[in-house]
Amino acid sequence: MSFSAIPAGRDILSSQAPRPLTAYRPYWAQRFGTAPFLPMSRAEMDTLGWDECDIILVTGDAYIDHPSFGMALVGRLLEAQGFRVGMISQPDWHSAADFKRLGKPKLFFGITAGNMDSMVNRYTADRKIRSDDAYTPDAAPDRRPDRAVIVYSQRAREAFPEVPLVIGGIEASLRRIAHYDYWSDKVRRSILPHAKADLLLFGNAERALVELAHRLARGEKIHEIRDLRGSAFMAPHGWLPGPDWVATASTTVDTPGAVHAHPDPYAAKEVPLGYAMDASASSPQGKSISSVRPEPVDGQHSHANPGSTVPQAHDSPRTVSGQTKQSTTMPTSATVGAGAVALVRVVSRAERLGQKKHARAHTAIRLPSYEEVRDDPVLYAHASRCFHLESNPGNARALIQAHGEGAARRDLWLNPPPIPLSTAEMDHVFGLPYARAPHPAYGDARIPAWEMIRFSINIMRGCFGGCTFCSITEHEGRIIQSRSEASILREVEEIRDKTPGFTGVISDLGGPTANMYRMACKDPRIESSCRRLSCVYPGICENLDTDHAPLISLYRKARALPGIKKILIGSGLRYDLAVRSPEYVKELVTHHVGGYLKIAPEHTQEGPLSKMMKPGMGAYERFKQMFDKFSKEAGKEQYLIPYFIAAHPGTTDEDMLELALWLKRHGFRLDQVQTFLPTPLALATAMWHTEKNPLKKVTAESEAVSVVRGGRQRKLHKAFLRWHDPENWPLLREALKAMGRADLIGPGKRHLIPAWQPAGTTTSSALHQPGRIARLKQRPTAESTVPARRSTPSAPAKPARAAPARRHPDVPRHPLSRRKGG
Incomplete structure (x- = not known):
C-alpha cells in the first residue's frame, strides 16, 4: 500500500462551505427505486431486482427502519444517493458464514456495534453481565459479542479479504485513539488497528460517508482517501x-x-508581525523575523527531569522540543549588517x-x-x-x-471533526422514506428499544453542556444541529397516521437535552474560535443565545395538531438554562409534564460537581420553585425526579453522606440509582484512570482527584443514595461510625438511619452474604421516586424494585465479573 500526499484543492481544513448532502449526482443504481425495507436476505434482493449490493451495513442491533437507529439512518441516506444498501443485523460471529449471506459488496462493508457501545450494552457498572438487551428481539442477551466492532470486522475480512472495511458508530467513535478500557482495566490501542479496518468515520458521519461512497464509486482506492473530515x-x-x-x-x-500562554480566542488585540527586508533585494518579499x-x-x-513525568517549563527562550525561539525584536544595524x-x-x-x-x-x-x-x-x-x-x-x-515500536511503528491520523449539518440537511436526513417499524423478519417479537421510542421525535443533535461523565459531546459535538419546525410537525403527523398503536400521545420531543433546540453562539466567528469545553460551566457563556422562544412555538404548534392529545417531554432538562425563561418553564409545566419530570443535578456537593462540570444546587432550587409555582397554578400535582451518580471521580464518603442527608430532608426515596461507569474517551474516565484533573493543565504535581475504585466503597456510595433501604443500613451504620457520625444513627427525624434492623433483612454489611439474593427476591418493596411526605391516595401506583440482574445461562461468565475491586 502506498501513501501519497493529499491532492491540491482537497484541504482537510478547507475554509470553503461543505458540499450539501443533496448536491451529489445520484449513483446509477437509483433506477431501482426505494426499498420497503433495506434487504436482509438474498430473496429480498431478488425481489428488488438486485444482483449485488453496493454497500453492506453490519450492525449489532436489530434492524428497525427508523431515524433513531443509526444504521437505518445511514442506510436510507446512502439509498437516497442511489446506492444499493443491504443490512446484516446481529450476525452469528462464530464463523464468517453469516457475513456472506448477501454476497460480496461492490464498494465496502460498513460496520458498527449498534446504538450503544457493546461493552456498555452487555455489562453493568459493576462489570456484571446484563440479563437483557433492549436492542434485540425479545430482549435476548446473547445476540452480540464483546467488542462487536472488532469481531465483526475480523469476520467480514475473513469472508471477503479484498473488500474495504469502514467502521463507525459510537463504539468506534469513542475508541478512536488510545483509551482506558474499564472492562479490561488497561489502556487499549485505538480500535482501528485492532479491527484492521481501512477507515474509521467518527461522530455523526453523514458527510464523510456520502463523500466516501461516491469517491469509491468513481474508482478511487480507499487508502488514497485521506482528506475526509471526521x-x-x-x-x-x-x-x-x-x-x-x-x-x-x-x-x-x-x-x-x-512555556506558552493559552491563547485567548476573544482577544481583540494582536501582536504585530514585522518583516526585515534587505534594501538591495529585488523582491518586495522579505524574510519573516x-x-x-x-x-x-x-x-x-521524554521526561526532562528524573522526578517529573512531563517536559518542564524553562525561563530560557526555548520551545518544548528544545529549539531556541527566534527573536521577535526589531532588527538593528548590528543584526542586519554594517552600513545596511x-x-x-x-x-x-x-x-x-x-x-x-x-x-x-x-x-x-x-x-x-x-x-x-x-x-x-x-x-x-x-x-x-x-x-x-x-x-x-x-x-x-x-x-x-x-x-x-521499531519497524512496526505506525501513526494513527485523526482528521478534524465533521462540519455540523445545516437545518436543511437535518430535515433531509430525518425526512427520508423510513418504514418506521422493525423489519418483518422479526415477526411479533418485542424489541424494547423500539417500544421506548416509537412515539418520540428527535428534534436536534449535539450538546454544549460538556458533562465530563458523558460522551455525547465527543460523539455528536457541542454545536446544536436543529431540525426545522415544519420537519418536526410532519413527523408528528406521520406517527399519528402510520404508527400502529398510537393513542394520541407523543412521548418525547427532544434529543440529548430537552431544551437546547436552536440554541447557538451569538457570533459565528466567536463560535469557530472558541476552545471552551462547556458553554454553561462554570457559568453560562455571555455569547450563548439561550432564547427558548423557538421551542415554545414548536410545543404549541405540535399539541395543536388534530389527533394529538398530549405532547410529553421525556428527555433530560437542562434546568440552569430553563430558569432563564420563566415562560418556557410555565409552558412546560402546564402542558408537557405527565406527572413527573426528569432532571439531573447529579450531586449536591461542590467537589464532585466541579469534576462533572455541573451547576450548583442554586439553579436546581430556583427551577424547583418555578416548577412548584406553575404546577400549582395549573392545578396539577407534579414531581421532579432527580438523578444522581454515585462514586464519580472527586466524590468522597463525606460528599455522599451530605447528599443522603439532602435526599432525606427533601423526602426523596430513589428507586433507580447509577454508579459511575468509566466509558471510553470521557474526561471523567481520564480522571478515574489517572487520578489527575484534565480540566486544568496537567503535571506530575497538579491537582489529584479522589477516585472510588474498590467494590466495597462503590457499594457504600450507592447505599447512601438508597439510604431508606433497610438492606443498606448495616453497611451505612458501619460507615457512619467509622466517619465519626454515629450521631446520625437513631429513630429521630434528625437521624439518617435507625439503630434497629427489620426482621428478614440483612444484618451484616458483608458484600457477599449467602442467601441475600433469595431474600431480596421474596421481599416486596414500595419505594418510589415521589417525595414520601407528599404521597396521596390518588397518586399513581408505586413501581416495585426490580430483582437483581442475573447472568443468562447461555452466556459464559466474563472473567472480570469476578473482580472485587471496582
Missing part, C-alpha cells in the same frame, strides 16, 4: 499530507507548565490572520504515543485534555498518535 486512518510513521504540513508536539497546545512555525517532532514526550538599511513592512491585520490560518490548517498535533499513555498516567491525562481542546470543528487540527 475520518481516521493508519499511516506510515512520519507521513504528512503534503510538503507544507508540519507536526508539532501536543505540549505546544497545552504545555504542562508555562517574528513568524515562528512549529518544529516537526519525532513524537517522543533595515526596512520594515507593516503587515495588515488581514494578512496576519491569513498567515495564521494557513499555518494552523497545515499543522497536525502529535499526541503522546499509545505506549507512552499506556505507561504514564500523567501523559494520558495530558493527551485527553489536548484531544478535547481540539474538538471544535471551527478550529480543530488533525491529531497524530503513534502506535507500535
Whole structure:
C-alpha cells in the first residue's frame, strides 16, 4: 500500500462551505427505486431486482427502519444517493458464514456495534453481565459479542479479504485513539488497528460517508482517501499530507507548565508581525523575523527531569522540543549588517490572520504515543485534555498518535471533526422514506428499544453542556444541529397516521437535552474560535443565545395538531438554562409534564460537581420553585425526579453522606440509582484512570482527584443514595461510625438511619452474604421516586424494585465479573 500526499484543492481544513448532502449526482443504481425495507436476505434482493449490493451495513442491533437507529439512518441516506444498501443485523460471529449471506459488496462493508457501545450494552457498572438487551428481539442477551466492532470486522475480512472495511458508530467513535478500557482495566490501542479496518468515520458521519461512497464509486482506492473530515486512518510513521504540513508536539497546545500562554480566542488585540527586508533585494518579499512555525517532532514526550513525568517549563527562550525561539525584536544595524538599511513592512491585520490560518490548517498535533499513555498516567491525562481542546470543528487540527515500536511503528491520523449539518440537511436526513417499524423478519417479537421510542421525535443533535461523565459531546459535538419546525410537525403527523398503536400521545420531543433546540453562539466567528469545553460551566457563556422562544412555538404548534392529545417531554432538562425563561418553564409545566419530570443535578456537593462540570444546587432550587409555582397554578400535582451518580471521580464518603442527608430532608426515596461507569474517551474516565484533573493543565504535581475504585466503597456510595433501604443500613451504620457520625444513627427525624434492623433483612454489611439474593427476591418493596411526605391516595401506583440482574445461562461468565475491586 502506498501513501501519497493529499491532492491540491482537497484541504482537510478547507475554509470553503461543505458540499450539501443533496448536491451529489445520484449513483446509477437509483433506477431501482426505494426499498420497503433495506434487504436482509438474498430473496429480498431478488425481489428488488438486485444482483449485488453496493454497500453492506453490519450492525449489532436489530434492524428497525427508523431515524433513531443509526444504521437505518445511514442506510436510507446512502439509498437516497442511489446506492444499493443491504443490512446484516446481529450476525452469528462464530464463523464468517453469516457475513456472506448477501454476497460480496461492490464498494465496502460498513460496520458498527449498534446504538450503544457493546461493552456498555452487555455489562453493568459493576462489570456484571446484563440479563437483557433492549436492542434485540425479545430482549435476548446473547445476540452480540464483546467488542462487536472488532469481531465483526475480523469476520467480514475473513469472508471477503479484498473488500474495504469502514467502521463507525459510537463504539468506534469513542475508541478512536488510545483509551482506558474499564472492562479490561488497561489502556487499549485505538480500535482501528485492532479491527484492521481501512477507515474509521467518527461522530455523526453523514458527510464523510456520502463523500466516501461516491469517491469509491468513481474508482478511487480507499487508502488514497485521506482528506475526509471526521475520518481516521493508519499511516506510515512520519507521513504528512503534503510538503507544507508540519507536526508539532501536543505540549505546544497545552504545555504542562508555562512555556506558552493559552491563547485567548476573544482577544481583540494582536501582536504585530514585522518583516526585515534587505534594501538591495529585488523582491518586495522579505524574510519573516517574528513568524515562528512549529518544529516537526519525532513524537517522543521524554521526561526532562528524573522526578517529573512531563517536559518542564524553562525561563530560557526555548520551545518544548528544545529549539531556541527566534527573536521577535526589531532588527538593528548590528543584526542586519554594517552600513545596511533595515526596512520594515507593516503587515495588515488581514494578512496576519491569513498567515495564521494557513499555518494552523497545515499543522497536525502529535499526541503522546499509545505506549507512552499506556505507561504514564500523567501523559494520558495530558493527551485527553489536548484531544478535547481540539474538538471544535471551527478550529480543530488533525491529531497524530503513534502506535507500535521499531519497524512496526505506525501513526494513527485523526482528521478534524465533521462540519455540523445545516437545518436543511437535518430535515433531509430525518425526512427520508423510513418504514418506521422493525423489519418483518422479526415477526411479533418485542424489541424494547423500539417500544421506548416509537412515539418520540428527535428534534436536534449535539450538546454544549460538556458533562465530563458523558460522551455525547465527543460523539455528536457541542454545536446544536436543529431540525426545522415544519420537519418536526410532519413527523408528528406521520406517527399519528402510520404508527400502529398510537393513542394520541407523543412521548418525547427532544434529543440529548430537552431544551437546547436552536440554541447557538451569538457570533459565528466567536463560535469557530472558541476552545471552551462547556458553554454553561462554570457559568453560562455571555455569547450563548439561550432564547427558548423557538421551542415554545414548536410545543404549541405540535399539541395543536388534530389527533394529538398530549405532547410529553421525556428527555433530560437542562434546568440552569430553563430558569432563564420563566415562560418556557410555565409552558412546560402546564402542558408537557405527565406527572413527573426528569432532571439531573447529579450531586449536591461542590467537589464532585466541579469534576462533572455541573451547576450548583442554586439553579436546581430556583427551577424547583418555578416548577412548584406553575404546577400549582395549573392545578396539577407534579414531581421532579432527580438523578444522581454515585462514586464519580472527586466524590468522597463525606460528599455522599451530605447528599443522603439532602435526599432525606427533601423526602426523596430513589428507586433507580447509577454508579459511575468509566466509558471510553470521557474526561471523567481520564480522571478515574489517572487520578489527575484534565480540566486544568496537567503535571506530575497538579491537582489529584479522589477516585472510588474498590467494590466495597462503590457499594457504600450507592447505599447512601438508597439510604431508606433497610438492606443498606448495616453497611451505612458501619460507615457512619467509622466517619465519626454515629450521631446520625437513631429513630429521630434528625437521624439518617435507625439503630434497629427489620426482621428478614440483612444484618451484616458483608458484600457477599449467602442467601441475600433469595431474600431480596421474596421481599416486596414500595419505594418510589415521589417525595414520601407528599404521597396521596390518588397518586399513581408505586413501581416495585426490580430483582437483581442475573447472568443468562447461555452466556459464559466474563472473567472480570469476578473482580472485587471496582
